[in-house]
Amino acid sequence: MTIPAGIVAKEPEWLFEPAPCSNVVTTSRARFARNVDGQQFAPHAPPSVLEEVHDEILEALGRNKFVRPFFLLELTEVTASERAFLKERRLISKEMERGGASRAVYVAPELKSSILINEEDHLRFQCLENGLQLPQVMAALEQLDDEVGEVVPYAYHDRYGYLTACPTNLGTGLRASVMMHLPGLSIRNEIQSNLQPLPQHGLTVRGFHGENSENSGDYFQISNEVSLGKSKEQIVEELAEIVTLLMEKELEARSLLHRESRLGIQDAIWRAYGILTHARRIDTNEAMRLLSRLRLGIDEGYVKELSHETLNLLAMEVQPAHLVFRHGADAETSENRDQARAELIRQRLLEAGTK
């Protein structure tokens, strides 16, 4: 078994849809953590329990009409680089990328929802949307939760809510997050001062690739830290409030940059464009950093020939596993991938420029 063409060959179309606040927020995401009632939590469960949980869930979901069109992938049957590809598509987590027995994932046909089986929790549902669309991802997530909840009995405590392997997920089991693009604050060295207070508001900041990842290209993922003691609505509302505030700060920073160093910003944006359209090899980090500048160029009206869609797609396609699977780059050497990455970027930007 390899990943079906419906996942690999298809572009994630939701990334191209026009989205609210996409000049600052690139994606919104939410997930629920759920566990099967009466079964040991996955991190401490012996293989036999994991297998039992896996079989029970698959059997139950087989009876559900909503989940039927989803692609089902057994992680033991996909290769490490295929798992990396799924991770780059944000369909599985870093934890799931490691693979492992009795782990599986259901991927929705439109590639924006997935169900992870035997990750840290027995079940994790996740939904993605373009731009700032927290109510939309929450609605999609609730539907998934309801559908699966009809056929799988969840571990639930009247006082604590949904029970989870890690106490930070207890209660609602909800983690809602938005990916923010903050080049204005970054150039003005105001990231620290703006993001440092977030933990006091129960929020966590991560880099582009989620937990433990470095900030790459001025992308910052903001999410709720705990899910206990608040309603889902409250969690999402508080996140949205801070995100709105950060958006304002970012736009303020950009307008200050225009007033105070317009030439410097234009220079940085056009140099990024010049390098991206001419380099013969480029690594992922540099590509992300320069694409970030280009995105600022689009948002600020300097780069008129490009769109968010082109950049959204590129930010995904320049990742190593995408280069291997979609563009035939030799996976063996990073030199080959750097060359394939440079070629892909040149081609996409020049195509977009001549449209």
Place this chain on the structure above:
Amino acid sequence: MTIPAGIVAKEPEWLFEPAPCSNVVTTSRARFARNVDGQQFAPHAPPSVLEEVHDEILEALGRNKFVRPFFLLELTEVTASERAFLKERRLISKEMERGGASRAVYVAPELKSSILINEEDHLRFQCLENGLQLPQVMAALEQLDDEVGEVVPYAYHDRYGYLTACPTNLGTGLRASVMMHLPGLSIRNEIQSNLQPLPQHGLTVRGFHGENSENSGDYFQISNEVSLGKSKEQIVEELAEIVTLLMEKELEARSLLHRESRLGIQDAIWRAYGILTHARRIDTNEAMRLLSRLRLGIDEGYVKELSHETLNLLAMEVQPAHLVFRHGADAETSENRDQARAELIRQRLLEAGTK
């Protein structure tokens, strides 16, 4: 008095002429140092003597048909930025750029020869040519020397030859030099090992802007150190020999680069092109460094839409005084010049690219 249009508005056409070995040698240059017999050397002479020397030479040259079409400029009558302009054109030396009473310069109409009055010596003749053309610059220099020698009595000693203010110029009074472009050796970190032995052969290495200047854009000026105890022919021959050797080393380095890191070289060249055609501000040093990469790209056949002529002209035009005089850049701030420089480069490269 300002610099005549024949100098400022005219492009130095000799820079555009096809020239031998121009893939490694950008220009050849030679100068003679001469002094007026019976007069004190300039560095220690009181103002009255300098004035006397100045008047004597001008009076004599006024009677010479060969020098008649030359532009005569009194340094007291040109501004500091006009002197900087003449220096960038290599028509006067760094020493003359300082200005000073009783100093003057004659500039040949084709802008490749000049006669400097009351520099370190009473008279300095200098001639320039494109590429490796030492015999040609020597012939032009001899002619100038002969013509002036007919009307001005030179200080000459039967045993030591021409007498000069500094003993390193004693004898022939000749300094011959070539400007070499050595990106191959530079990228391979072989500049040191190849240039360090030169002083043992009586040669000196300098940067793009001559004495005490930093190496900028992998340009190295190689010239004879002393001019005593050897004939002019011997000096030129020995210089030509070493230059030929260095040319071979440079071409060897380039071909090794192609074999060992072809992609890296192409990447460096095209990134330079990408930045130069997109930057909105750029300082002289970065411009020189990137133009140097582009020159390598032309020489190695990667950049087909550009020529040495375009780059020769640009390397001159990106200098600060040229930006002010020929492109109206506000001389007050380096920010304005950086912007004007970026605009000029973009325009020139894009024009050349669409031809």
